[in-house]
Amino acid sequence: MQGIVSLLDGEARERIEQLWEELRRDFGVRGIHTKRFPHFSYHVADEYDLAQLLPALKQLAGATRKFSARASGIGIFTRKEPVIYLPVVRSADLQRIHGDVARLAGPSATGINEYYATDVWIPHATIAEGDVDILILPEIVRRLGERNLRWDFPVTNLAVIRASESVQEICFRCEFGG
Numbered sequence: 001m002q003g004i005v006s007l008l009d010g011e012a013r014e015r016i017e018q019l020w021e022e023l024r025r026d027f028g029v030r031g032i033h034t035k036r037f038p039h040f041s042y043h044v045a046d047e048y049d050l051a052q053l054l055p056a057l058k059q060l061a062g063a064t065r066k067f068s069a070r071a072s073g074i075g076i077f078t079r080k081e082p083v084i085y086l087p088v089v090r091s092a093d094l095q096r097i098h099g100d101v102a103r104l105a106g107p108s109a110t111g112i113n114e115y116y117a118t119d120v121w122i123p124h125a126t127i128a129e130g131d132v133d134i135l136i137l138p139e140i141v142r143r144l145g146e147r148n149l150r151w152d153f154p155v156t157n158l159a160v161i162r163a164s165e166s167v168q169e170i171c172f173r174c175e176f177g178g
Contacts, residue, residue: 001113002048002162004057004101007173008038008125012071012153016086019127019144023084026143027136029128036168037161040088040125042101046111048160053108054172060100061158061174067093072150074141075124082132084140085124086149094123094155101158 008016016038023029070089077083088094102118114120128140159173 001044001046001164002160002171003039003041003044004048004105005039005041005159005161006155006157007159007161007170008040008153009156010154012151013038015151016125016127023128023140027140029132029140037170038125039159039161040123041116042098042121042123043105043109043116044113045105045109047109048105049108050160050171053105054160056104057101057158057160057172058174060097060104061176064097064158064176066154066156066176067091068152069094069123069155070150070152071125074127074144074149075122076137076141080134081130082134082137083126084128084132084137084144085126088123088125090121090123097155097158098123 007013020036069091071086072089073087075085075087077085098121099118102116106112115122132140155176157173157175160171162169162171
């Protein structure tokens with residue numbers, strides 16, 4: 001699986017990594033602890049033709065200015081093993097870049113994940129997945145609900161990551177504005 005994402009840096013990265021560590025330490029949630037990069041995704045597919053896609057992403061990133069996004073609260077994607085995430089508010093800037101990425105990525109993608117289509121996309125930063133026991137989910141929600149999870153962070157890049165069951169790797173990263 002591959003994804004077109006914005007990687008989180010600085011304080012935003014540290015906050016996500018602290019949440020990962022707390023959930024590992026206090027609730028035994030380890031699924032996110034394979035080599036991962038804090039991020040949120042615009043587009044996900046089984047595979048991209050990177051030779052076709054990367055020049056277009058580089059041009060888009062070069063023409064895009066850094067902007068601010070906001071995480072707010074917690075969310076849960078329900079299934080047998082739930083996914084806990086921090087929702088990222090869909091601002092005009094975020095909506096625009098999502099549309100541009102989808103337009104550019106479509107022709108080079110096979111196996112597009114429909115959860116990232118414009119009409120259903122929920123921008124988010126995952127904080128737990130893969131081994132969240134449904135029986136401890138209420139405790140996790142209670143713990144996270146006690147803190148302020150509303151914070152702004154800079155969006156500064158486009159990247160392509162490749163994920164397998166055990167690891168993520170960065171295939172491409174380009175800073176906005178150059």
